[in-house]
Amino acid sequence: MSERGVSAHDGDSRRRLGKADWTAAALAALAEGGVAAVAIEPLAARLGTTKGSAYWHYPSRDALLHATLERWEVEHTEAIITMVGSESDPARRLRVLLGSVLEHAAENQVEIAVLADADHPVVAPVLQRVTERRVSYLASLFAELGYGRGEARRRALLAYAAYLGHAQLLRATPEVLPAARSTQRRYLDQTIRVLTQGGGPSTG
Amino acid sequence: MSERGVSAHDGDSRRRLGKADWTAAALAALAEGGVAAVAIEPLAARLGTTKGSAYWHYPSRDALLHATLERWEVEHTEAIITMVGSESDPARRLRVLLGSVLEHAAENQVEIAVLADADHPVVAPVLQRVTERRVSYLASLFAELGYGRGEARRRALLAYAAYLGHAQLLRATPEVLPAARSTQRRYLDQTIRVLTQGGGPSTG
DNA sequence: GCAAAACCATACGCTACCGTATGGAGGTGG
DNA sequence: CCACCTCCATACGGTAGCGTATGGTTTTGC
Numbered sequence: 001m002s003e004r005g006v007s008a009h010d011g012d013s014r015r016r017l018g019k020a021d022w023t024a025a026a027l028a029a030l031a032e033g034g035v036a037a038v039a040i041e042p043l044a045a046r047l048g049t050t051k052g053s054a055y056w057h058y059p060s061r062d063a064l065l066h067a068t069l070e071r072w073e074v075e076h077t078e079a080i081i082t083m084v085g086s087e088s089d090p091a092r093r094l095r096v097l098l099g100s101v102l103e104h105a106a107e108n109q110v111e112i113a114v115l116a117d118a119d120h121p122v123v124a125p126v127l128q129r130v131t132e133r134r135v136s137y138l139a140s141l142f143a144e145l146g147y148g149r150g151e152a153r154r155r156a157l158l159a160y161a162a163y164l165g166h167a168q169l170l171r172a173t174p175e176v177l178p179a180a181r182s183t184q185r186r187y188l189d190q191t192i193r194v195l196t197q198g199g200g201p202s203t204g
Numbered sequence: 205m206s207e208r209g210v211s212a213h214d215g216d217s218r219r220r221l222g223k224a225d226w227t228a229a230a231l232a233a234l235a236e237g238g239v240a241a242v243a244i245e246p247l248a249a250r251l252g253t254t255k256g257s258a259y260w261h262y263p264s265r266d267a268l269l270h271a272t273l274e275r276w277e278v279e280h281t282e283a284i285i286t287m288v289g290s291e292s293d294p295a296r297r298l299r300v301l302l303g304s305v306l307e308h309a310a311e312n313q314v315e316i317a318v319l320a321d322a323d324h325p326v327v328a329p330v331l332q333r334v335t336e337r338r339v340s341y342l343a344s345l346f347a348e349l350g351y352g353r354g355e356a357r358r359r360a361l362l363a364y365a366a367y368l369g370h371a372q373l374l375r376a377t378p379e380v381l382p383a384a385r386s387t388q389r390r391y392l393d394q395t396i397r398v399l400t401q402g403g404g405p406s407t408g
Numbered sequence: 409g410c411a412a413a414a415c416c417a418t419a420c421g422c423t424a425c426c427g428t429a430t431g432g433a434g435g436t437g438g
Numbered sequence: 439c440c441a442c443c444t445c446c447a448t449a450c451g452g453t454a455g456c457g458t459a460t461g462g463t464t465t466t467g468c
Binding site: 115116117118119124127128131132135151154155157158160161162163164165166168169171172173175176177178186187190191193194195197198 | 319320321322323328331332335336339355358359361362364365366367368369370372373375376377379380381382390391394395397398399401402
């Protein structure tokens with residue numbers, strides 16, 4: 001069970017590669033050029049090797065893409081958990097989560113790519129799992145805030161839709177979004193206020 | 205100034221084609237397979253002709269794509285205007301607009317495709333115009349509802365983000381959205397309520 | 409009814425990528 | 439020290455699309 005994936009020789013150039021080297025390069029390409037950029041031959045060039053290596057570690061391009069997305073899924077999930085774990089108050093957690101899209105723009109590039117190719121057969125299942133997990137979690141937060149089951153679920157959907165929509169706006173037309181840091185904060189404040197006011201428990 | 209684009213012979217099969225025939229076929233392909241499906245050779249096959257025709261009317265694939273997107277832009281804008289024109293009350297207009305994404309799923313396929321390839325160099329400018337126009341319009345609706353400039357703009361952004369997010373959810377993971385017609389209505393009701401409550405005039 | 413213009417078919421070459429086949433190099437254990 | 443297993447390079451063939459070239463076929467205008 002070594003599971004190293006990336007062989008030793010740290011730092012050296014012409015070392016031999018492992019599975020993890022390929023998914024790492026693929027993640028970088030994913031962030032820069034989207035799903036289409038996860039292509040064997042360009043990646044090989046990028047890694048200073050050839051397709052021979054890739055097809056040794058993975059049977060096909062889709063297999064590499066699959067492995068890459070699964071790696072992203074776990075790393076991303078962990079990242080969110082640790083990010084949110086520092087807060088205990090549900091309202092603050094909500095704020096951290098919703099704020100993350102406005103703050104870190106560059107770090108979400110992989111997510112943007114995944115969303116862009118949502119209907120790709122290899123991407124879809126991953127995205128499905130991530131989405132369901134997130135919405136459920138948001139619903140639990142709203143439940144903690146006192147909303148009934150149905151109401152919490154609906155608010156969670158609305159919140160998540162807002163999150164996705166902002167990601168889309170940030171990617172495609174950032175001009176329409178508030179530019180100044182202060183305006184962004186104000187905007188975030190208002191969004192959360194709007195999402196968490198009115199309609200108390202047993203409304204759904 | 206004939207500007208027919210699609211030559212006569214209505215209904216016949218082996219007629220000669222005009223510019224408009226190509227953008228029409230491209231729109232269909234766009235809805236079904238996204239931007240990548242707007243490709244000369246497949247379209248030619250679909251039209252029962254050859255590339256020769258395409259490269260007569262358009263100098264390149266990107267030119268065809270460009271023309272197609274511009275056609276979509278104007279037709280889509282007109283469609284929305286007529287759709288909303290039947291309502292006079294700003295709150296009802298808001299409802300019609302936001303409801304459209306939940307109701308008509310199939311008809312928005314082109315928009316979905318455009319959103320998916322938002323950063324494509326040919327797509328981006330079109331999307332930019334459409335987005336800015338829509339957000340401005342939404343902001344004017346919120347202003348009519350009594351919100352101040354800044355507040356109206358922020359609410360418009362939130363509303364539009366919710367719209368975009370729902371489009372994304374509908375495309376990628378429809379399972380998380382309410383399935384039953386009645387639940388959808390309820391959900392739409394709540395969304396609008398949440399978006400239009402609190403924070404009166406001169407708040408921004 | 410015939411020249412000119414508009415339109416289309418076919419053949420070609422080019423790029424980018426996929427996947428296979430095969431002959432190695434390079435470490436590693438007995 | 440050599441057989442073996444791991445890993446890689448190269449060469450090949452295939453697909454899908456772009457764009458060009460060139461000659462042919464319709465229309466249209468006069």
